[in-house]
């Protein structure tokens with residue numbers, strides 16, 4: 001795509017618009033008194049799959065108040081983990097999975113979350129989105145671009161890219177989006193997708209970037 005997109009302006013508008021919204025749980029630096037670490041970022045990301053942000057945050061706080069390291073979580077009883085993370089979606093499966101991952105980190109990585117994208121992908125249940133989240137928001141490495149459903153949908157709607165899968169979106173966006181915006185991209189677009197550019201019937205009449213959007217595939221809007 002030839003570059004006529006004014007990313008500077010669009011990011012400026014979105015940052016201003018979204019600054020009063022609740023920050024997504026995964027990019028927050030602190031939850032109550034709990035300090036974020038690569039490990040807590042990883043576990044929260046796994047809890048967040050198909051779960052609302054507010055539920056993920058509450059479950060993360062309850063879980064990490066008791067078990068905040070791979071060693072503690074690997075030794076915890078699955079039933080206890082379930083009780084702490086309920087009502088996140090699929091809490092039974094997730095409790096088992098996060099206990100397993102914790103044990104793997106203890107056994108194979110000396111109790112430390114691997115600071116390597118490809119190693120993260122080797123952990124059971126960790127896909128590209130989670131690995132990218134851990135690298136960027138857990139390790140503070142700026143060269144990663146996590147793509148969730150909102151980050152996949154919105155750039156396609158606006159007309160920046162034409163892709164079908166999050167993997168394709170990640171590759172295409174990395175080519176056109178200036179790197180200085182990668183750190184904020186997930187944070188901003190998740191909020192924007194939850195509040196305005198909704199999956200079904202986006203609120204285009206109140207959208208601050210309406211003028212810059214081609215509304216590709218938008219059949220119904222408010």
Ligand code: SF4
Pocket residue numbers: 157158196197198202203204207208209210211213214215218221
């Ligand atoms: S104009 Fe509508 S479709 Fe385009 S970004 Fe805004 S809310 Fe989304």
